[in-house]
Structure formats: structure tokens, C-alpha cells
Amino acid sequence: MLVVTRRAGEGIVIGDDITVKIIDVKGGNIRIGIDAPRECKIYRQEVYQRISEENRQATQWQIDDLDAIAPNPTHKK
Amino acid sequence: MEKIQTRFGEIEYDPANLLHFPAGLVGFPNLRKFIVMPNKKQGPLFWIQSVDDSDIAFVVTDPTNFFLEYKVVPEESEKNMLKIDNVEEYYTLSIVTVPSDHKITLNLAAPILFSPKSNRAIQVILEDTTYQTKTPLPS
Numbered sequence: 001m002l003v004v005t006r007r008a009g010e011g012i013v014i015g016d017d018i019t020v021k022i023i024d025v026k027g028g029n030i031r032i033g034i035d036a037p038r039e040c041k042i043y044r045q046e047v048y049q050r051i052s053e054e055n056r057q058a059t060q061w062q063i064d065d066l067d068a069i070a071p072n073p074t075h076k077k
Numbered sequence: 078m079e080k081i082q083t084r085f086g087e088i089e090y091d092p093a094n095l096l097h098f099p100a101g102l103v104g105f106p107n108l109r110k111f112i113v114m115p116n117k118k119q120g121p122l123f124w125i126q127s128v129d130d131s132d133i134a135f136v137v138t139d140p141t142n143f144f145l146e147y148k149v150v151p152e153e154s155e156k157n158m159l160k161i162d163n164v165e166e167y168y169t170l171s172i173v174t175v176p177s178d179h180k181i182t183l184n185l186a187a188p189i190l191f192s193p194k195s196n197r198a199i200q201v202i203l204e205d206t207t208y209q210t211k212t213p214l215p216s
Contacts, residue, residue: 038154043202051187051202052104054174054210058184059133061175063085066136069179070120071214073142 081112083131088112096125096191099158102200103187108133111198122173122181140171140183143214149188149201160195167192172200174211182211 004012011021011033018040023031034042080089090112101108111125114134121142127133140147149169151159161167167190171183185208191198 038152039157041202043204047202047204048103050210051184051200054184054187055102055104055135055172055200058135058172058174061134061136062177065175065177065179066122066124067117069122069175069181070118071122071143071181073121074145074215 081126081128081131083126083134085126085134088114088126090128095128095196097195097197098199099197100199102135102189103202105130105133136173136175136181137170137189138173138183140169140185140188143183144185144212147185147208149190149203151190151201155190155199155201158199159190159192159197161192166194170198180213182209182213184210185212186210 006012006022008022008024011019013019017035017037019035021033021035023033025031036042078089078091080087094113096111096113098109098111100106108127108129110128112128114124114126116123121138122136123138124134124136147169151161151167156162156167159167170189170191171185172187172189174182174184185203186206187200187202187210189198189200
């Protein structure tokens with residue numbers, strides 16, 4: 001992993017179209033501003049990892065279990 | 078027709094009917110092509126089988142079967158990925174986690190949007206949401 005030291009107001013550029021800027025540093029929190037193309041999705045790491053882990057768990061199912069359950073749809077109003 | 082061996086046996090499919098995830102799924106960026114498998118019992122749950130990794134399949138459902146108010150609106154860049162122009166042309170699916178105790182949960186925090194017209198689908202992450210990755214069915 002590349003490690004660089006930056007101060008508030010400074011930034012880094014990733015490739016041609018992503019800029020990450022340190023907005024300010026206050027009491028252990030760092031505010032970061034990111035400029036990236038719209039199609040480039042940006043997520044908090046823990047959120048991304050939670051979804052990734054849920055997807056992984058969702059692959060661990062058995063056909064017998066699926067056949068055994070028959071949830072009833074909620075009745076539409 | 079083509080065939081693949083999956084952990085559920087051999088599946089025959091028409092390559093023209095595959096569901097395409099141009100960006101894969103979250104944590105599975107290389108899974109781009111899926112076969113849509115119907116539920117034998119005509120119930121609300123069905124599954125999608127990966128063609129790229131025959132060990133991987135996801136149970137999915139239309140979440141509005143259970144959560145009447147649930148609605149996800151794609152952003153502009155997401156509409157581009159789905160190749161849709163207006164919001165009438167897409168459907169929402171939730172990935173279902175099926176544990177061995179049968180207490181299934183829906184991942185309402187990261188729905189799949191898909192367009193039947195383009196056969197394209199994307200998984201989106203709803204970041205500022207109270208929806209949970211493990212949402213039990215309403216009792």
C-alpha cells in the first residue's frame with residue numbers, strides 16, 4: 001500500500017480523473033472530499049464490506065431448504 | 078442451447094436469455110452472466126445461477142411481495158448502466174439469504190435493479206438508509 005502524508009487543504013490525484021482532498025482534520029476525524037466520475041461508485045469501506053459479506057453468505061444455501069420454504073407474500077392493499 | 082454443471086446438477090440455458098451484470102455483484106466483480114431459474118412451486122422465491130462460476134447462485138425475490146412500500150430509484154449513472162431512459166423500465170429484486178433454520182432474510186440495503194428490455198442488472202448499495210442487509214420477513 002502506498003502511504004503518503006498530507007495536510008489539510010492538500011490532496012492526491014489517482015489516475016486522470018479522481019482527486020482526493022483532505023478538507024480538515026479535527027479531533028481524530030479527517031474530512032475527505034472526493035472528485036470522481038459519476039459512474040465511479042464511492043462507498044464507506046465498512047458499508048461495502050458488509051454488503052460483500054452478506055452476498056457471500058447468500059451463496060451458502062441448499063436447494064432442499066429453498067424447496068422446503070414457501071413464504072406467503074404480504075397481501076397487497 | 079448450452080449446458081453447465083452446477084452444484085444443483087446440469088442446467089441447460091439459452092445464452093440469449095442471460096441476465097448481464099456489467100459490474101458484477103458487490104464482492105463478486107467477475108460474475109457478469111446469470112441464468113434466471115424459476116421457482117418450481119410458483120412461489121415468490123427464485124434463483125439466479127452464475128455462468129462464470131458454476132458454484133455460485135443467489136436466491137432472489139421481488140421485495141414488494143413482502144414490503145409493499147419498498148422502492149428504489151436508480152441514479153442517472155445507474156440508468157445508463159441498465160440502458161434505460163425512464164424509470165418505468167426497471168424492476169427491483171432483493172437477494173435472499175436462506176439459512177438452514179429457514180429463517181430467511183432479504184438484503185434491502187443492496188437491491189438489484191434490472192431491466193427486462195436490456196437484460197442488464199446492477200446491484201446498488203443504499204448508503205444512507207435504515208434498510209438492513211438481513212431484513213426478516215414481516216410477521
